[in-house]
Amino acid sequence: MTYSQLQLDKQVCHRLYMASNALIRTYRPLLDALDLTYPQYVVMMALWQQDDITIQALLEKTAIDGGAMTLILKKMQSKDYLHVFASDEDKRRKVVKLTSKGRELAHQAQTIPEQIQCAFPSINQDDISQLIQLLDKVCHDLN
Template sequence: MDDKLKINQQLCFPIYLLAKDIIALYRPLLNAIGLTYPQYLVMLVLWENHSQTVNTIGKKLSLDSGTLTPLLKRLQQKELVIRTRSSEDERVVNITLTNKGALLKNNAQCIPEQMVEAMNVSIEDLTSLKELVIKILNSKK
């Protein structure tokens, strides 16, 4: 009888280990530019569009405001973003990159390439993995 509850039979376990390993590979690269991994994700969103609401950032990153608010406060303390309440609706908080935050993008440009090198896997394999993960994530919707 095949025991389906053995750890080596689980799909989730290698994915969990991979996620931990990838974040560990990011750590020294992000430490060099003064960001944590969650802060880096927020900055990626803001580098695409310099000003967005907390709600929009949360949706893009699948983070709730309880997680996002302290993270954004720390980014503001680092003078990378400015948080301002909307004049039309004070419940809406806008997040805008500062010049320092925008310039940090230059220091982060090399990170994706360094990550590919650190993972020691072909771009094609990584692209296939990403596409499969996205397919699985989208199938839940």
């Protein structure tokens, strides 16, 4: 029995899965040097872009699951990369703020995007821009 629509080589989802796994493997040695996992790196990039924000805003920026975010923040707090504290305006809301060690980490990480882009020698900047647009459409449609 064959169903052509079920052939693995015709599936967009499998291509995204393979690309995601390969990309995370490419990031791993670069992030190991910073003692970060990829999800922790995503949180740090969001905080380097905008520090001193609520956990809710961080969840929206990163699209990381709330339960996973709690674990990530605890781990990063134990590494002294950030602090989590109650908001001055509303004690029920938690705010995340980088420590000096967390801010310094940005200097160490600044070459990572370029190193990752070098891992794609057959993809130029226009291709990357188009890929970002297509993936944004995929995420928009699926969410």
